[in-house]
Amino acid sequence: MGLNDLYKNVWWNTNKDFPKLDGEVSYFEKIKMEKQTDKFINEIIKIIESFPNEDTRKNQWRDRFNNIIDEFINKSPLINSKDKEILLSRELLKSTEEFINVAKTFDSNISTEDIGQA
Numbered sequence: 001m002g003l004n005d006l007y008k009n010v011w012w013n014t015n016k017d018f019p020k021l022d023g024e025v026s027y028f029e030k031i032k033m034e035k036q037t038d039k040f041i042n043e044i045i046k047i048i049e050s051f052p053n054e055d056t057r058k059n060q061w062r063d064r065f066n067n068i069i070d071e072f073i074n075k076s077p078l079i080n081s082k083d084k085e086i087l088l089s090r091e092l093l094k095s096t097e098e099f100i101n102v103a104k105t106f107d108s109n110i111s112t113e114d115i116g117q118a
Contacts, residue, residue, distance in 0.1 A: 003091035010086070033078070040072040045112055 025033070047065050052058055069088065073079050079087075086092065103115050 003089060003095070006086060006089070006091075033076070036072070036075060037078075040068070040076075041116070043068050045116070049112065 044065075047061070047068060050061070052061050069084065073081065073084050099118075100115055103110055103118065
């Protein structure tokens with residue numbers, strides 16, 4: 001199933017009551033989740049920027065990358081394992097890589113943060 005079909009399937013199978021926003025998040029919980037998310041984003045940016053050129057180190061890099069993502073997902077109420085499968089699918093990662101390359105071609109001085117914001 002292609003990425004477009006996957007997203008269409010998720011869209012059409014989503015309950016009309018989604019999202020169910022029953023609970024309230026306190027100000028302190030909000031701050032805590034924001035800090036966790038900011039830490040995660042910073043770690044991901046660092047690890048992406050440290051992608052090794054040597055083939056022998058790429059497996060270790062991939063394992064570290066996956067561990068950071070798994071740890072965030074396990075601690076976060078914002079994402080579940082099914083969402084992770086979609087977000088880390090080869091198709092989405094490939095399209096993200098293509099987007100980054102096009103952005104850098106368009107503006108070689110663009111920052112990682114600006115690309116991420118886009």
